Amino acid sequence: MSTARRKNVNKVTTHVLQAMKEQGEKISMLTAYDFSLAKIVDDAGIDVILVGDSASNVMAGHDTTLPITLDQMIYHASSVMRAIKRALVVVDLPFGSYQGNSKEALSSSIRIMKESGAHAVKLEGGLEVKESIIRILSAGVPVMGHLGLTPQSINKFGTYTVRATEDDEAKKLMEDALLLEELGCFSIVLEKIPAALAKQVSSQLKIPVIGIGAGKYVDGQVLVLHDMLGINQGFSPRFLRRYLNLYDDIKGAISNYAKDVKKKDFPNESEQY
Ligand code: KIV
Numbered sequence: 001m002s003t004a005r006r007k008n009v010n011k012v013t014t015h016v017l018q019a020m021k022e023q024g025e026k027i028s029m030l031t032a033y034d035f036s037l038a039k040i041v042d043d044a045g046i047d048v049i050l051v052g053d054s055a056s057n058v059m060a061g062h063d064t065t066l067p068i069t070l071d072q073m074i075y076h077a078s079s080v081m082r083a084i085k086r087a088l089v090v091v092d093l094p095f096g097s098y099q100g101n102s103k104e105a106l107s108s109s110i111r112i113m114k115e116s117g118a119h120a121v122k123l124e125g126g127l128e129v130k131e132s133i134i135r136i137l138s139a140g141v142p143v144m145g146h147l148g149l150t151p152q153s154i155n156k157f158g159t160y161t162v163r164a165t166e167d168d169e170a171k172k173l174m175e176d177a178l179l180l181e182e183l184g185c186f187s188i189v190l191e192k193i194p195a196a197l198a199k200q201v202s203s204q205l206k207i208p209v210i211g212i213g214a215g216k217y218v219d220g221q222v223l224v225l226h227d228m229l230g231i232n233q234g235f236s237p238r239f240l241r242r243y244l245n246l247y248d249d250i251k252g253a254i255s256n257y258a259k260d261v262k263k264k265d266f267p268n269e270s271e272q273y
Helices: 003-008 014-023 035-043 070-081 102-116 127-138 151-157 167-183 195-204 246-262
Strands: 027-031 048-051 088-092 120-122 143-148 187-191 209-212 220-223
Touching: 014 027, 014 088, 035 048, 035 070, 048 070, 048 220, 070 088, 070 102, 102 120, 102 127, 127 143, 127 167, 143 167, 167 187, 167 195, 187 195, 195 209
Parallel strands: 027 048, 027 220, 048 088, 088 120, 120 143, 143 187, 187 209, 209 220
Antiparallel strands: none
16 A cells, blocks of 8 residues: 555544444544644544634633634634644634625635635534535535534523523424434534433434533534633533643643742753853
């Protein structure tokens, strides 16, 4: 086998994710927005990297995901793409770049694919964005759906509480999920919905269903990297498992550096030329 072909063997594709679902192997997914952390996430063997519009919150400090622009998403996605060797990279279409009409949705998706080299796009919603999904897919761009808590609609719902707890909302979510599969989405994310409903969706759908705050009976899990590393301290939903407390570790290291500078301990003789 040629080197070029061998290098591609372990790459995660949408087909690999489908095979994982069929074989009962859970899919791991995390966000990343920059070269350095994306490299670590990829080296750690995460299957899917999401360049999420949560960059608007964790990278830029906005209260919502609404302000981030298409240019900024492309900047983050390009940085991530320079780092990865194996993961499938999915990029969020930002608010306002796909809801207007399907041509705009296609041209936003093409810009992301062409300028960053990413592998797929993700967008929020079901029936409302049907035409956009059809047009993006018709250009050969893989689409991941996103249902349940859809942060780009925060001004409509007013809160980030659990979604689809009432029968009518749960029914619409199931219909939307089936529609996204029928249209040709390769996967969907379910955010912050009851575990029993997520279980029902993932058992009815053939495509992989990735959950965040959607319980264990789905085909994979996604978390925001900065949340699970404990860089953000102010965000503690029930579904978040913190694997590190990096805020304290980084702050400790930085204040030790500042102290060393103040007391003229840094640099020492061996740290200078
Ligand atoms: O932008 C994001 O990080 C997301 C995840 C919460 C799924 O969409």
